[in-house]
Amino acid sequence: MKLELYQIDAFTDKTFGGNPACVVPLKDWLPDEIMLKIAKENAVAETAFFVDKGDKIHLRWFTPEIEMDLCGHATLATTHCLKSILNYPNDKIIFETLSGDLTVLVENDLYYLDFPSRMPIASELPETIKKSINIQPKEIYKSRDYLLVYDTEQEIENIKVDRQTFDKINLDPGGVIVTAKGENCDFVSRFFTPQASILEDPVTGSAHCSLIPFWSSRLEKNELNAIQISDRIGKLHCQNRKDRVVISGKAKTYSIGNLWTE
Template identity: 45%
Template sequence: MKKLPIYQVDAFADAVFKGNPAAVVTLEKDWLSDELLQNIAAENNLAETAYIIKRKDHYDIRWFTPATEVDLCGHATLASAHVILNLLEQKNKQVVFQSHRSGTLTVTQNKEQLELDFPTDVLEKTDLPEALIQGFGVVPTEIWKGKTDYMLVFDTQDQVEALQPNFHWVARVEARGIIVTAPAKDTSIDFVSRFFAPQSGIDEDPVTGSAHTSLVPYWAKRLNKTTLVAHQVSPRGGIVHCQHQGERVKLAGKSSLYLEGNILLED
């Protein structure tokens, strides 16, 4: 019987049962087959399962939802860094990841927070797909398209919180997922968001780090500021501290370890 270490971390959370849970599986030298990686992620049934392999000066990383491999995942990267910096390499304060889909990603311990360094998304204004008109039943003020997601901008936080998507229609949109966003009511928060991705096996993601690579450049320009605080207003919710740095964006948050154990596989 082969054992694979597995950890579950609540990312962008100051305690367990908050933020966004992610599984982290450590592998020794080589990737398992894509089919097995996908089967494990489906069995975990979390928004994301991250797989990491220790190399000489970095970790290789890949991310899987229950349905597919994705280009980038913020909360599972933060969860992976939590495992490395708190359990595997406690003397270190920084970890470098290499993704064959998203390049070099750095996570740094900054007091009680972990800070992600990600590439900034490039957004273009676009038209609203018919499936999203049917899926949301309301028309946003602005519609943008990034590398993998649509971003719909609304006038108020109340509109964002009131959305009850028809996932049958939303899943028809050719995208990883749909970001919805609006200015925050709380003056200590700059903007709020939610993220829907039924086409990736996740109806609503609790806190989506990668979505903030699209959100931050938009709100930084609109609010004329480079340091922002974001609140993803899902039922679990989470706070993301953001910095816009041109072609890169920094996203910081807390994290909490929920469990550690082993996956049992037949040899």
């Protein structure tokens, strides 16, 4: 079977920046094991598969290892693919997902993702995480992901992860966020996923479902600018809206091609 395949760099306006995601349009769902094999073959953090159902678009996200409950950058990439390549007519797109209906608005070259808010709560740091990182956090919180708070942006830049120890953690499907107040933005972060083929995710939209309400409360503001300071750098414009967050950013098409399944 021949399928279309698009690779999009999300949360950036430059090729080779942000977070790459693959997007595969489908007429009907493939078996889960085939979609997982495609995601593994694509070798990026997330591959998005979608089926256009008319009023809504059914969207699913796969890492090379598992199906995810929520993925921001692959949702943005899918929206960019629909609008800039496939000529989808509407500027408001409703995605039907494992995390409920997600709405994305398109205005000029910005994509606004309306996602659930996941305010983290104070927690204890598991010993395995403590042993796997070289700099210890000042505060520990948890929602889907662990959120570790530090004093400075430089600490976030200098964090190193001992992968052998880190991979003993079972956070399926979550990860570990490290964050601090930013020097040239409201807050910075990095995101690590245990037992994943890609240890550090370049830009993680779903992590901001927790980062936005946390920093909104801490900084007492509802409009925030964030940078995920991975090697590829991701820039996110954020809004806190009670039980929802809005994450906006740009995207850039990297490649257009085809794949063949068995």
